[in-house]
Structure formats: structure tokens, C-alpha cells
Amino acid sequence: MAIPSGAAGGRLNWRGAQPRDRLRPRGAPWPNGAVQNGRVPIRIADSERRARLAQRHRLAPEARAENVTEAARSLVCLHGTDPATIYLSARARVGGMAVEDLDRALYADRTLVKHLAMRRTLFVFPRESLPYVQAGASDRVADAERRRLVREVEKAGLFTDGAAWLDAAGDAVLGALADVDPTAYAELREEIPLLRGSMTYGEGRSWGGQVSVGPRVLTVLSAEGRIVRATNDGHWRLSRNRWATAESWLGAPIERRSAADGAAWLVTAWLRAFGPGTEADIKWWLGSTATIVRKALSVLDVVTVDLDGQTGYLLADDQDQVEPVAPWAALLPALDPTTMGWRDRDWYLGPHRDLLFDTAGNAGPTAWWDGRIVGGWWQDEDGQVVVHLLDDVGSEARRALDEEAERLSAWLAGVRVLPRFPSPLAKLHA
Numbered sequence: 001m002a003i004p005s006g007a008a009g010g011r012l013n014w015r016g017a018q019p020r021d022r023l024r025p026r027g028a029p030w031p032n033g034a035v036q037n038g039r040v041p042i043r044i045a046d047s048e049r050r051a052r053l054a055q056r057h058r059l060a061p062e063a064r065a066e067n068v069t070e071a072a073r074s075l076v077c078l079h080g081t082d083p084a085t086i087y088l089s090a091r092a093r094v095g096g097m098a099v100e101d102l103d104r105a106l107y108a109d110r111t112l113v114k115h116l117a118m119r120r121t122l123f124v125f126p127r128e129s130l131p132y133v134q135a136g137a138s139d140r141v142a143d144a145e146r147r148r149l150v151r152e153v154e155k156a157g158l159f160t161d162g163a164a165w166l167d168a169a170g171d172a173v174l175g176a177l178a179d180v181d182p183t184a185y186a187e188l189r190e191e192i193p194l195l196r197g198s199m200t201y202g203e204g205r206s207w208g209g210q211v212s213v214g215p216r217v218l219t220v221l222s223a224e225g226r227i228v229r230a231t232n233d234g235h236w237r238l239s240r241n242r243w244a245t246a247e248s249w250l251g252a253p254i255e256r257r258s259a260a261d262g263a264a265w266l267v268t269a270w271l272r273a274f275g276p277g278t279e280a281d282i283k284w285w286l287g288s289t290a291t292i293v294r295k296a297l298s299v300l301d302v303v304t305v306d307l308d309g310q311t312g313y314l315l316a317d318d319q320d321q322v323e324p325v326a327p328w329a330a331l332l333p334a335l336d337p338t339t340m341g342w343r344d345r346d347w348y349l350g351p352h353r354d355l356l357f358d359t360a361g362n363a364g365p366t367a368w369w370d371g372r373i374v375g376g377w378w379q380d381e382d383g384q385v386v387v388h389l390l391d392d393v394g395s396e397a398r399r400a401l402d403e404e405a406e407r408l409s410a411w412l413a414g415v416r417v418l419p420r421f422p423s424p425l426a427k428l429h430a
Contacts (some may be wrong), residue, residue, distance in 0.1 A: 040306075041303070041304045041305050041306045041311070042305050042306065042319075043305070043306040043307075043308075044276050044305050044306070044307060044312065044314075046308070046347040046348075047324065047371075048321065048322055049276065049307075049347055049348075049371075050347075050348065050370065050371025050372065051322045051323065051324045051325055051371070052275075052322045053338065053348065053371055054325045054328060054370075054371055055322065055325060056074060056272075056273050056274075057074065057075060057093070057273070057337075057338045058071055058074050058075075058093035058094075059092065059093065059328060059330050059338070059368070060325040060326070060328045061326075061328060062325065062326075063325070064093060064094060064095045065093050065094050066094070067094060067101070067105070068090045068094055068097060068101055068102045068105045068112065069105050069111040069112055069126055070094075071089075071090050071093040071094050072090070072112055072124055072125070072126055073126045073129075074093070074273060075089075075273055075337040075338070075341075076125075076129075076266075076269045076270060076273050076274075076337075077117075077123040077124055077125045077126075077129075077133075077337065078090065078112075078123060078124040078337060079121070079122075079123060079124075079335045079336065079337050079340060080114050080121075080122040080123050080124045081121055081122050081335055081420065082333070082334055082335055082419055082420045082421070083232075083234075083236065083237055083238060083239045084236070084237040084333065084417045084419070085333045085334055085335050085336065085419075086102065086124055087099060087102055087236050087237070088332070088333035088336075088417070089332065089333055089336050089337060090102050091408075091411060092330055092331070092332055092333075092336075099236050102236075103236070106124070106232075107230070107231050107232070110127060110249065110250065111126065111127050112124050112125065112126060112127065113125055113126075113127050113130060113228060113249075113250070114228065114229040114241075115130060115133060115134075115138065115222070115225075115228065115229075116138060116141060116219065116222050116223045117133050117137040117138045117141065118137045118141075118266075118285060118286055118287040118288075119287035120141050120144075120145070120223075120287070121287075122229075127250065129265075129269070130225070130250075130254050130255075131254055131255040131256070131257045131262075132257055132261065132262045132265035132266060133262065133266065134225045134254050134256075134257070134262065135256065135257035135258060135259050135261060135262025135263075136257075136259065136261075136262025136263040136264075136265060136266040136286075137262065137263075137266060137286065137287065137288075138223050138224070138225060139223075139224070139225075139259065139262075140259075140287075140288070141223045141287075142220060142223035142224040142225075145216075145219055145220045145223055146166065146220050146224075149162070149166060149213070149216050149217070149220060150162035150163050150166055152199060153165065153166075153197075153199065153213060156199040156200070158197050158199065158213065165194065166217065166220065168194055169192065169194040169195060169217045170217060170220065170221055170226070172192045172194055172195075173188060173192060173195070173217060173218065173221060173227065173243075174221070174226060174227070174245060176188055176191050176192060177227060177243060177244060177245045177248070178245065178248075179248075181242075181244075182230035182231045182242035182243060182244045182249075183242055183243055183244070184233065184240075184241075184242050184243075185214065185215060185218065185241075185243065188214070188218075188243070189214050192214075194217075195213070195214035195217060196212075196213075196214065197212070197213050197214075198210040198211060198212045198213060199211055199213060218243060222243075225246055225253075225254040226245065226246055227243050227244065227245055227246060228243070228244055228245075228246050228249050228250070229241040229242075229243065230242050230243060230244035230249050237415065237417050260295065260296075260299075263286070263288065263292050263293075263295070263296045264296045264299055264300060266286055266296075267282055267286070267293065267296040267297065267300065268300060268315065270282060270285055270286070271300075271302065271313060271314065271315050271318070272315060272318065273341075274341045274342065275312075275313060275314050275315065275318065276305050276307060276312035276313060276314045277307075277312055277313065277342055278307065278310050278311065278312050278313070278343075278344060279293055279294070279297075279311070279313070280343050280344060281341075281342045281343045281344060282297075282313070283343075284342075284343035285341065285342070285343070297313060300315070301315065301316040301317070302314065302315055302316060303315075303316050303319065307347075308347070310344070327369065327370040327396070327397070327400070328368075328369075328370060328371075328400075329367075329368065329369055329397065329400035329401045329403070329404045330367075330368040330404065331365065331366075331367055331368070331377050331385065331387070331401070331404050331405065331408050332365065332366050332368060333365050333417070333419070334362070334363060334364045334365050334419035334420070334421050334422070334423070335362060335363055335419075335421065336363065336366070339363040339366050339373070340363055348371060348372050348373055349372075349373050350372065350373065350391070352373060352375075352390050354424065355376070355390065355423065355424050355425040355428075356373065356376055356423045356424070356425060357423070357424075358421055358423070358424065360421075362421035363421070363423070364376055364419060364421060364422050364423020364424075364425065364426055365377045365378060365419060365422075365423065365426070366423075367387050367388075367389065367401055369391075369393050369397040369400070369401065370397070372391075374389055374390060374391040374393050374397070374401075375387060375388050375389040375390045375391065375401075375425075376388050376390070376423050376425045376426060377405065378422070378426045378429070378430075379409075379412070379416050379417065382414075383409065383412060383413075383414040383415065383416050384405075384409050385405040385406075385408045385409045385412070386405070387401050387402065387404075387405050388425060388429065389401070390425075
């Protein structure tokens with residue numbers, strides 16, 4: 001099996017054994033100055049994890065990416081649920097980035113592709129990763145979405161054979177998209193009667209209403225890797241996707257890989273970018289079962305480490321201690337990949353979860369100082385970025401964050417970005 005080396009800048013190392021402990025030679029000094037005998041996993045302090053985050057995630061000034069594709073590759077992918085997040089996440093990691101740079105990568109060069117994957121979430125992936133993402137995450141999402149839609153249209157009485165309807169609707173969409181320019185959903189719905197119709201949800205509830213079945217068909221097809229979100233008719237902070245077949249947009253269908261190979265590739269990519277992390281971290285990010293994660297770890301060359309009493313994992317070729325970097329400031333958007341990268345976030349979030357994450361676990365915009373989240377940010381009515389600190393970080397940090405707010409305000413140039421998931425902190429100050 002050929003494994004690309006592009007994922008998060010690393011490679012897959014295959015082993016047939018279970019994960020093994022990282023060992024220090026008997027009598028060798030331990031990081032805290034003690035001498036350890038026997039075979040004990042090395043302890044990695046929070047400070048080293050923050051240093052890794054600063055460098056691997058391109059947030060320290062000296063670690064900036066050269067272009068948006070390199071930035072996305074460093075993080076495995078960019079979070080794409082909120083369209084503005086894609087641009088703001090890239091801007092935080094690429095010096096001098098302009099909106100046009102990301103547009104070019106997405107729509108002209110097509111080195112980045114929007115794709116539904118882990119946790120039924122839209123991400124922006126480097127193109128070369130799509131075969132493994134499809135096999136390791138998207139296929140599971142597609143299967144669940146297909147079964148759910150079939151069940152719901154039959155329950156709603158729209159079709160007696162939901163599977164046959166969905167197959168026919170999917171074929172009609174693929175036929176309509178063949179040999180044409182990217183097409184808006186409204187145009188597809190006009191052309192394809194099978195996309196019309198709606199279902200009632202939350203009947204009798206204040207939040208109830210009608211949901212069209214057509215967009216759900218496109219969700220299934222996109223998760224299956226048969227169609228992709230191509231061009232965008234809207235402003236960069238809005239989502240007005242046009243659709244194309246994967247083959248026409250990418251020049252070839254997405255190559256097929258096994259589910260096991262896909263999961264192993266994704267776990268490797270995550271460890272390269274986010275490691276060390278726990279099994280729970282990987283399971284949450286991958287949106288999979290613990291069994292899938294354990295099988296992936298069992299075939300990879302990984303070592304166990306001590307993360308403040310929890311068992312964590314690192315790639316075996318990634319054990320060198322990472323040196324600290326100079327303190328750095330960053331203003332990251334809602335749902336940024338770094339903020340959302342782990343399930344266990346205490347080592348960089350501290351006590352601020354309830355103010356910066358909503359009840360569904362969506363992160364709002366965050367202010368970072370030296371590897372920790374220390375507050376949040378939003379824009380005032382004039383579009384100026386306002387930073388609100390939750391920690392007493394000192395004058396140096398305050399000054400650095402204010403300067404970053406000025407730079408971000410200038411970059412936005414009056415464009416107001418309204419996150420789909422504003423933080424509770426921002427709502428308190430609205």
C-alpha cells in the first residue's frame with residue numbers, strides 16, 4: 001500500500017505490534033531531574049505540548065506557513081462549517097495572506113477541497129489526502145446519512161421505497177452535473193423533480209418546521225465523494241456553494257482505500273499535528289469508535305507517554321523534545337482547528353470552557369497567549385476587533401493582543417464576521 005508523506009508533514013510507520021512504551025535507558029536523567037529505573041513512559045509536560053502547538057500549528061511568528069495549502073496540511077485540515085473560519089484560520093498562520101490566496105487554492109489551483117468528513121463536519125483538506133479521508137471518515141458518515149434519510153422519508157410518507165428514491169435522485173443529480181459548469185442547488189432542484197418535497201420536524205415544538213429533502217440528497221452524495229462543493233457565489237464569509245462531480249472538479253474520481261488504511265492514515269496525521277494525545281482525543285476528533293482507534297494504533301509505530309497521569313500517544317519518530325518558543329499572541333476564529341483539536345482541553349483552555357464553548361461544544365473566537373486561551377474576541381458595530389481577557393496575563397501579553405487586534409481589524413477592513421456559533425462570552429457583551 002502506497003502511503004503519501006504529505007499528511008501533516010509526516011509519514012506512516014507500520015508495525016504489527018501493539019503500541020509500546022517510550023523507554024529511557026536505565027539510569028538516564030528524567031526531565032524533572034530525577035533518575036528513573038525500569039521501563040516507564042516519559043512524561044510530557046503541558047509546557048512542551050504548548051510549544052508543539054505553537055510550532056506545528058504555525059502560530060508562533062517564526063513558524064508561519066508559506067501558503068494556505070501548507071497551513072491546512074500542518075493541521076490535517078481547516079474547519080469549514082463556518083465559511084469565514086476557513087479564511088481567518090488561514091490568515092492566522094500565513095504571513096501576508098489575502099482572501100485571493102485562499103480563493104485561488106480552493107477554486108483555481110484546487111489544492112484545497114471542501115469535504116464532509118469526521119463528525120459529519122465540513123472541512124477543507126489538501127487534495128492529496130482525500131482518498132484516506134474518504135475511506136477513514138467520510139464513508140462512515142455517508143452510510144449513516146443514507147440510512148437516516150431513507151428511514152425519514154419513508155416515515156414521513158414521501159416515498160414507500162426510500163432507498164430506491166435516493167438511488168434515483170442521486171443518479172439524476174450526477175447526470176445533471178455531467179459535462180456542465182458547477183451548478184447551484186436551486187438549478188438542480190428546478191431540473192430534478194425528485195429533489196422536491198419536504199418533511200416536518202419537531203411537530204408541535206417551538207423549534208419545529210419543514211426541511212427540504214433535496215439538500216439531504218446532496219449531503220449523501222458529497223459524503224460519498226461523488227460530488228464536491230466547487231465554486232462559491234457568495235462573499236468569502238458566506239456559503240453559496242455550486243456543485244460539481246468529483247471527477248470533473250478534481251480531474252479523476254477520488255481513489256478508493258480500505259477503511260483500515262484510511263483510519264490509520266488519519267490517526268497518523270492527527271498525531272503528527274496534534275500529538276501527544278489520548279485515545280479519547282483521537283476518538284473524538286476522528287468521530288469514530290474506540291475500536292477503530294485502537295486498531296489504527298495497533299498497526300502504527302507509536303509510543304505511550306504520560307500526560308499528567310493520562311496515557312497519551314506519540315509517533316515513535318517524533319519523540320525529540322520540542323524547545324520552547326518566544327511568547328506569542330493569536331486571535332483565532334470560532335471553530336478553529338487548534339481550539340477544537342482535542343477532547344481534553346484543560347491544558348490550554350483552563351477554566352474557561354463555559355464562557356468560550358456553547359452547550360453543543362462549539363468554540364467561539366478565542367484569544368491566545370503563549371499556548372493558552374486567555375480570553376475571547378468579537379467585533380464592534382464599526383468592525384473593530386475587541387479583545388476581552390479572562391486571565392490576568394500582564395502588560396506584555398495585553399499589548400501583544402491589542403496589536404494583533406489592530407492587525408486583524410486592518411485585514412478585515414470593515415467587514416463584519418458574525419460567527420455561526422458565538423461564544424457565551426460574546427453574547428454576554430453583545
